[in-house]
Amino acid sequence: MRTLEERLGYTFRDRKRLEGALYHSSYANEHRSLGIHSNERLEFLGDAVLGLVTADYLFRKHPDLPEGDLTRIRAALVCEESLHEVAQSLDLGSYLKLGKGEEAGGGRQRASILADATESVFAAVYLDGGLEAARALIHRVLLDKERETDVEERRRDYKTELQELVQRRSNQTLQYELVSASGPDHAKVFTSRVLLNGQPIGKGQGHSKKEAEQAAAHAGLATLIRG
Structure with a gap:
């Protein structure tokens, strides 16, 4: 936990708050006898x-x-997507407490679980140190790292744009394929390609399959526009 605190740039007065932010519902359900609660309320x-x-x-x-x-x-x-990237930068997945089934199903790398845990950690810091401590953390790991051009770029749905362009002609088929996935679990890089007919x-x-497909669609758009 100390390593995670160093990554957060915040030392907890009550470390149990941080631990509570890392209990997924699957883990809590398997350990009800210990009085463990999931991080869902903290996520809220x-x-x-x-x-x-x-x-x-x-x-x-x-x-x-x-x-x-x-x-x-x-x-x-x-x-x-933004919160997933924050979780990856903190290696939050390594600290999650998951049930056996969720663990076996790859929950430690699942974007939705990591994003939810990130919000739970924000809440834990808020409860432990107040709004200013939470504000400082959110700025440090998210807001101060974002450029708004990146934000606007992220909001563009290149897959939809490519589909709409392709549909201007009949009998056109788009397909996305995962080419590779490399790197450690907390910083995995996916490579996808898009095929036309x-x-x-x-x-x-990208750092997720969805992000890689969006990047492939972006490249595909450029190819078709040039052509």
């Missing part, structure tokens, strides 16, 4: 804390942006 609180901190950050940074733009940027900043038109990488 962490989602609210993250939303408040992010909204405050954007409100102050962009005094001229309308509500719709602020909402759009906030949604991109706090999406599952069986012919590869783009390849891309």
Whole structure:
């Protein structure tokens, strides 16, 4: 836990709060006799804390942006993909407590579980050190690392754009293939390619299969536009 605290840049007064943020429901269900509770309530609180901190950050940074733009940027900043990346940077998956079935099913690398655990950790810091401690952590691991051009890029759905472009002609078939997955579990890199009528038109990488397919679609769009 001390290593995780170092990665968070925060030392807990009560380390049990951090431990509680790492109990997945599958683990809690298998250890009911020990009085262990899942991190779901913390996830609920962490989602609210993250939303408040992010909204405050954007409100102050962009005094001229309308509500719709602020909402759009906030949604991109706090999406599952962003939180999954935070979890990977912290190697949070190594510290999760999972039930046997979830462990065997690859839950330690599942984006949704890691994203939820990230919100739970935010809540644990909030309960242990208050809003300013949580704000400092969220800025350190998420907000201060984001460039808004990256956020807007992330919100583009290249797979949909490519599908719409291809559908302008009849009898066109798109297919995505996973080419490879490499690296340690907490920083795995996936490579995917997209094929049009069986012919590869783009390849891309990402920290999840979804992200790799989006990158491949982006490359495929560029190929078709050039062609």
